[in-house]
Amino acid sequence: MDRAHALALDAADPLARFRERFELPEGLIYLDGNSLGALPKTTAPALEDLVRREWGRDLITSWNKAGWIDAPARIGGKIARLVGAAAHEVAVADSTSVNLYKLAAGALSLRPGRRKIVTERGNFHTDVYILEGLAALTGAVLEVVPTEAVLDAIDETTALVVLTHVHYASARMWDMAAVTAAAHARGALMLWDLSHTAGALACDLTGAGADLAVGCGYKHLNGGPGAPAFLYVAERHQAAIRSPLQGWMGHAEPFAFEPSFRPAPDLRAQLCGTPPILGMAALECGVDVLLEADRAEAQAKGRALCAQFIALVESRCAAHGLRLLGPRPMDQRGLHVSFAHPEAYAVVQALIARGVIGDFRAPDIARFGFPPLYLRHVDVWDAVEILRQVLDERAWDRPEFKARAAVT
Amino acid sequence: MDRAHALALDAADPLARFRERFELPEGLIYLDGNSLGALPKTTAPALEDLVRREWGRDLITSWNKAGWIDAPARIGGKIARLVGAAAHEVAVADSTSVNLYKLAAGALSLRPGRRKIVTERGNFHTDVYILEGLAALTGAVLEVVPTEAVLDAIDETTALVVLTHVHYASARMWDMAAVTAAAHARGALMLWDLSHTAGALACDLTGAGADLAVGCGYKHLNGGPGAPAFLYVAERHQAAIRSPLQGWMGHAEPFAFEPSFRPAPDLRAQLCGTPPILGMAALECGVDVLLEADRAEAQAKGRALCAQFIALVESRCAAHGLRLLGPRPMDQRGLHVSFAHPEAYAVVQALIARGVIGDFRAPDIARFGFPPLYLRHVDVWDAVEILRQVLDERAWDRPEFKARAAVT
Numbered sequence: 099m100d101r102a103h104a105l106a107l108d109a110a111d112p113l114a115r116f117r118e119r120f121e122l123p124e125g126l127i128y129l130d131g132n133s134l135g136a137l138p139k140t141t142a143p144a145l146e147d148l149v150r151r152e153w154g155r156d157l158i159t160s161w162n163k164a165g166w167i168d169a170p171a172r173i174g175g176k177i178a179r180l181v182g183a184a185a186h187e188v189a190v191a192d193s194t195s196v197n198l199y200k201l202a203a204g205a206l207s208l209r210p211g212r213r214k215i216v217t218e219r220g221n222f223h224t225d226v227y228i229l230e231g232l233a234a235l236t237g238a239v240l241e242v243v244p245t246e247a248v249l250d251a252i253d254e255t256t257a258l259v260v261l262t263h264v265h266y267a268s269a270r271m272w273d274m275a276a277v278t279a280a281a282h283a284r285g286a287l288m289l290w291d292l293s294h295t296a297g298a299l300a301c302d303l304t305g306a307g308a309d310l311a312v313g314c315g316y317k318h319l320n321g322g323p324g325a326p327a328f329l330y331v332a333e334r335h336q337a338a339i340r341s342p343l344q345g346w347m348g349h350a351e352p353f354a355f356e357p358s359f360r361p362a363p364d365l366r367a368q369l370c371g372t373p374p375i376l377g378m379a380a381l382e383c384g385v386d387v388l389l390e391a392d393r394a395e396a397q398a399k400g401r402a403l404c405a406q407f408i409a410l411v412e413s414r415c416a417a418h419g420l421r422l423l424g425p426r427p428m429d430q431r432g433l434h435v436s437f438a439h440p441e442a443y444a445v446v447q448a449l450i451a452r453g454v455i456g457d458f459r460a461p462d463i464a465r466f467g468f469p470p471l472y473l474r475h476v477d478v479w480d481a482v483e484i485l486r487q488v489l490d491e492r493a494w495d496r497p498e499f500k501a502r503a504a505v506t
Numbered sequence: 507m508d509r510a511h512a513l514a515l516d517a518a519d520p521l522a523r524f525r526e527r528f529e530l531p532e533g534l535i536y537l538d539g540n541s542l543g544a545l546p547k548t549t550a551p552a553l554e555d556l557v558r559r560e561w562g563r564d565l566i567t568s569w570n571k572a573g574w575i576d577a578p579a580r581i582g583g584k585i586a587r588l589v590g591a592a593a594h595e596v597a598v599a600d601s602t603s604v605n606l607y608k609l610a611a612g613a614l615s616l617r618p619g620r621r622k623i624v625t626e627r628g629n630f631h632t633d634v635y636i637l638e639g640l641a642a643l644t645g646a647v648l649e650v651v652p653t654e655a656v657l658d659a660i661d662e663t664t665a666l667v668v669l670t671h672v673h674y675a676s677a678r679m680w681d682m683a684a685v686t687a688a689a690h691a692r693g694a695l696m697l698w699d700l701s702h703t704a705g706a707l708a709c710d711l712t713g714a715g716a717d718l719a720v721g722c723g724y725k726h727l728n729g730g731p732g733a734p735a736f737l738y739v740a741e742r743h744q745a746a747i748r749s750p751l752q753g754w755m756g757h758a759e760p761f762a763f764e765p766s767f768r769p770a771p772d773l774r775a776q777l778c779g780t781p782p783i784l785g786m787a788a789l790e791c792g793v794d795v796l797l798e799a800d801r802a803e804a805q806a807k808g809r810a811l812c813a814q815f816i817a818l819v820e821s822r823c824a825a826h827g828l829r830l831l832g833p834r835p836m837d838q839r840g841l842h843v844s845f846a847h848p849e850a851y852a853v854v855q856a857l858i859a860r861g862v863i864g865d866f867r868a869p870d871i872a873r874f875g876f877p878p879l880y881l882r883h884v885d886v887w888d889a890v891e892i893l894r895q896v897l898d899e900r901a902w903d904r905p906e907f908k909a910r911a912a913v914t
Contacts, residue, residue, distance in 0.1 A: 121562040130566045137562035145553055145784070153730055154529040154545035158538045158863060161913040166731055168912075193779025195753030196604060203643065219765065224754035224779065227767035231752035235611065235644060242765070316780065322561055323574055323783035344639035345603030346632035353914045355868040357627065357650070359635035371601025371632065372724065375731035376553070376784045455566060460763040504576075505569035506761045 099406065104475035113399055116471040119387050120320075127481045129456045132294060132434045132467025135320030141383040148379045169378040170347075170369055176385045177319070177328050180393070181292055181311065182302035187330055189365050190315070190378060194293055194327040196343070197312040198228045200368055201329055202258060204339035205287045205310060206238055209257035212286070214239045216251045217260040220267070225291055229260060245270075249280050256286040258310075263301075264294035264432030267459050268424035269404075271299075271432055274306040282307065287335075293317060296328070297385075298400060298433040298469070300393045303330055310335070315377075318433070318469055320384030326377045329368055336364050345370035391471055400433040400470035403478050407435050407466060410482040418489040423463065434467040443506065447499035448488045454481045458506050507814065512883035521807055524879040527795050528728075535885045535892075537864045540702060540842045540875025543728030549791040556787045577786040578755075578777055584793045585727070585736050588801070589700055589719065590710035595738050597773050598723070598786060602701055602735040604751070605720040606636045608776055609737060610666060612747035613695045613718060614646055617665035620694070622647045624659045625668040628675070633699055637668060653678075657688050664694040671709075672702035672840030675867050676832035677812075679707075679840055682714040690715065695743075701725060704736070705793075706808060706841040706877070708801045711738055718743070723785075726841070726877055728792030734785045737776055744772050753778035799879055807878035808841040811886050815843050815874060818890040826897040831871065842875040851914065855907035856896045862889045866914050 108114060121137040122128060128136060152160040161167050175185035191197060202215065215229055219242050226242055233240040243251045252259055259281045264271050274290060281288040289310040295301050297318030303311055309332050315325030331339060340361065346352045347369035350360045361367040388396075405428055411420060420437040424430075439445055442464040446456055449464075456466040468478070488494055516522060529545040530536060536544060560568040569575050583593035599605060610623065623637055627650050634650060641648040651659045660667055667689045672679045682698060689696040697718040703709050705726030711719055717740050723733030739747060748769065754760045755777035758768045769775040796804075813836055819828060828845040832838075847853055850872040854864050857872075864874040874889070896902055 121558070123563050123565075126565075128565060134561075134566045134569075136565065137557065142554060142557045142562070145557060146550060149545065149550045149553060149730070149788075150529070153542075154550070155531050157531075157534075157536060157544065158542045158865065159858070160731070161542075162911045166913075192600065192604065193753070193782075195779035196600065196751060199751055223757070223763050223765070226765065227752045227754060227757065230767050231750040234748075235750040322557070323568070324780045324786070325784075326782065327779070340642075342639040342643040343604060343607055344635045345601065346635060349631070349635065353868060353912075355631050357631070357634065359638050371603035371735070372732045374601075374734065374782050374785045376733075376788055377782045378732070380557075380784055450567070457566065460761060503570040504761075505574075 099410065101476065101479050104479040107475040111399065113391060113395060113470060116391060117474065120472045122472060125453055127454045127477045129454065129466040129468065129481060131469035131472070132317050133457050134316055134323060135318060135384060135469065136472055138320055138383050138387045140386070141322065141380050144379055144383050145376065148376065166375050169375060170373050173378055173382045173385060174328055176382070176389060177296060179389060180301065180385070181296050181330065182304050183330050184304065184333065186365060187333055188328055189368060190326050190328050190381060191369050191373065192327060194291070194312050194314045195224045195228050197327050197329040198225060198291065199232055200341040200343050201289055201310045201312060201331065202229060202232055202260060203236070203342045205258040205289060206236060207340040208287060208335060208338055212255050212257035213237065214241060214256045215258045215260060216241050216243065216248060216256055218248050219244050221262050222266040222291065222293070225260060225262060252281055252284045252286050254284055256284060258287045258289055260289045260291070262291040262293065264299070265424065266294060267436050267463055267465065269432040269434050269436065270424040271430050274308065278306045278308050294432045294434065297388050300397045308332065315381045319381060320387065321381030322377065324377065325381045326374055331365055331368060341368050343370045347371060347373065387471065396470045400468050401428040403468035403470065403473055403475065404428065404431065404433060404435050406475060406478045407468065407482065410478065411437065411485065414482055414486045415489050433469065434465055436463045436465040438462050439464055441494055443502065444494035444499040445488060448494035449485060452484050452488065454484050460506065507818065509884065509887050512887040515883040519807065521799060521803060521878060524799060525882065528880045530880060533861055535862045535889045537862065537874040537876065537889060539877035539880070540725050541865050542724055542731060543726060543792060543877065544880055546728055546791050546795045548794070549730065549788050552787055552791050553784065556784065574783050577783060578781050581786055581790045581793060582736055584790070584797060585704060587797060588709065588793070589704050589738065590712050591738050592712065592741065594773060595741055596736055597776060598734050598736050598789060599777050599781065600735060602720050602722045603632045603636050605735050605737040606633060606699065607640055608749040608751050609697055609718045609720060609739065610637060610640055610668060611750045613666040613697060614644060615748040616695060616743060616746055620663050620665035621645065622649060622664045623666045623668060624649050624651065624656060624664055626656050627652050629670050630674040630699065630701070633668060633670060660689055660692045660694050662692055664692060666695045666697055668697045668699065670699040670701065672707070673832065674702060675844050675871055675873065677840040677842050677844065678832040679838050682716065686714045686716050702840045702842065705796050708805045716740065723789045727789060728795065729789030730785065732785065733789045734782055739773055739776060749776050751778045755779060755781065795879065804878045808876050809836040811876035811878065811881055811883065812836065812839065812841060812843050814883060814886045815876065815890065818887065819845065819893065822890055822894045823897050841877065842873055844871045844873040846870050847872055849902055851910065852902035852907040853896060856902035857893060860892050860896065862892050868914065
């Protein structure tokens with residue numbers, strides 16, 4: 099592989115036409131779309147129309163006229179196609195953390211005799227924190243166990259298993275169908291966090307028999323900073339699962355003003371407060387672009403980019419002690435690549451200063467994402483060349499690259 | 507009062523200059539700013555800059571560079587000035603419903619020996635629903651009592667009293683200081699829902715000794731459809747109160763990726779997931795406009811508009827059986843006016859068809875809001891004239907005005 103080969107791959111890329119659908123700053127190589135997806139070109143005009151016409155001119159009538167009230171279900175139905183669910187099994191609402199709380203509490207309501215929740219040590223920390231908070235309030239018992247002990251920790255007292263399908267750091271991917279089956283074999287429910295899966299990988303919640311899922315709107319779904327998140331409840335659980343966050347949008351008749359809560363008989367029961375319309379509109383633009391691409395083709399290209407990055411880093415930066423996280427087989431990984439390095443924070447800052455944006459994850463991880471719709475093989479080549487220069491020149495070894503910012 | 511008098515009042519209005527700060531459609535009289543505030547002229551350009559420059563061009567770096575990470579505290583600090591709190595006592599986050607859940611659960615954590623929550627029958631329904639959900643999960647006991655029984659229901663088993671300061675339907679206003687003192691006298695905490703107060707009335711949470719509060723961003727704060735909400739925790743409670751929705755943004759060091767939750771020692775502990783940046787930016791524009799106006803002056807004008815509306819409706823529409831809700835003294839009311847009428851839904855639709863937007867609240871309430879920064883006395887005159895015509899002509903008595911829409 100040399101730069102000419104990378105260019106040749108790009109020339110033959112059937113997804114190449116998608117790059118122009120995004121606003122990408124000239125001269126920047128953006129390897130952080132797994133943290134904040136790039137801006138689709140449709141988003142700014144859509145938001146301007148929403149603000150000026152739907153809000154500014156039509157005002158309150160847009161709840162009906164512009165379909166604002168249907169946004170959680172409408173956009174959820176689109177995301178459903180990305181994660182292998184039926185349209186009525188996915189809704190957009192709140193944040194990933196809040197949705198996890200709702201569904202994990204709901205799982206306890208579906209398994210009344212069971213109090214144990216199992217998750218993985220090293221799962222994305224907000225998932226663990228949310229489960230800790232739920233356990234503290236309800237008396238549920240949270241078991242946070244090492245990766246290799248997860249399956250054995252599931253027993254007949256387990257109400258719920260919560261795992262992130264693609265690990266935020268290592269990109270290691272759980273076998274969704276196998277783990278779900280293992281949970282079911284012991285009578286437990288399975289909740290998948292799809293934050294690094296949705297929009298990145300082909301995903302089949304229905305085929306895996308999954309019960310519950312949540313996921314993030316601002317990573318591979320390109321929904322913008324702090325975009326609303328989504329949640330999935332398999333149809334078979336929708337009538338019985340009870341969210342403790344029972345706000346008016348989850349009521350069977352939100353505008354009947356009944357004195358007591360009566361849950362909607364379907365997924366609407368998992369909604370809570372008034373939906374965030376601005377964020378929803380941006381999310382819909384991001385999802386709409388993804389839906390135009392073939393999922394299998396996008397996954398294949400994303401994995402090819404990751405494989406190229408790993409191979410180039412390991413061959414061209416071999417002297418610098420970078421250690422790959424996660425498994426090597428591409429079909430056991432998501433679409434980001436992390437290397438551990440003692441100076442990872444400073445290395446990432448030095449890369450940013452040279453126009454390659456990745457991100458740092460504590461304590462020592464440099465992470466790079468490869469969304470297939472707007473990244474090219476030549477970007478990967480160029481990024482590794484700049485990484486090689488940063489490392490060879492020890493360009494990271496400057497105080498300004500070591501001073502931690504508020505957000506890392 | 508005739509139309510000329512209304513015009514004379516407008517000519518003398520010291521707040522008249524604020525009207526041009528909002529986008530108001532020609533020929534429309536918008537009396538629903540208490541449900542969805544009008545669009546400030548600064549909002550669309552601010553959002554376009556956020557989307558195209560901060561997101562599109564600067565991408566992930568905007569979390570630090572553009573201050574996205576500080577938005578919850580920064581905008582909260584601005585709202586604090588509208589509700590009489592210290593800047594570090596208010597933050598923007600989630601929806602009103604979710605914030606109510608967090609703080610009500612937190613109140614239980616502050617009063618461990620007490621299990622009773624008291625609220626008012628007829629309180630805005632999502633508030634009751636949320637408290638029901640919390641009670642069902644925790645074993646707390648929710649007492650929903652008639653208005654006149656609220657004070658007597660507070661006893662030494664009461665952890666928390668939850669009231670909406672200005673009633674969503676009747677506009678009746680609780681005496682914040684007196685009720686808070688009554689709750690404190692029995693050792694209970696006081697949580698105010700300020701959804702119809704913030705940005706409308708002068709408000710002094712500190713002076714009233716309030717413990718906790720929540721409020722809505724899309725009504726008088728003009729934050730746009732589904733804007734993020736706010737929450738207030740008095741400084742004296744911030745270190746001890748525990749939210750069960752403990753997401754990563756509430757951690758003392760969100761980016762340290764610690765394995766277990768360690769709450770921030772201040773109000774940040776009440777944050778949960780990633781903040782919704784688009785909605786926050788719009789909310790900030792709405793709040794910024796309000797901060798330019800004198801609060802007492804705005805409250806006085808709003809009350810004058812309400813008084814004018816009540817007087818004109820009762821004199822000019824006297825034959826039609828409209829019944830005013832709430833008290834008559836203006837200092838016991840917020841800035842909306844509701845009349846009960848058996849055909850309220852159809853009347854509101856007929857008004858909308860003639861360019862006067864109010865809203866309907868089940869079962870029989872026509873509600874009209876009077877935000878003082880963009881409404882004029884002549885708007886009130888003209889609205890009542892159109893209402894008179896609709897009623898005199900029975901213009902509401904048509905099938906298309908009686909067919910209920912999804913959102914009412």
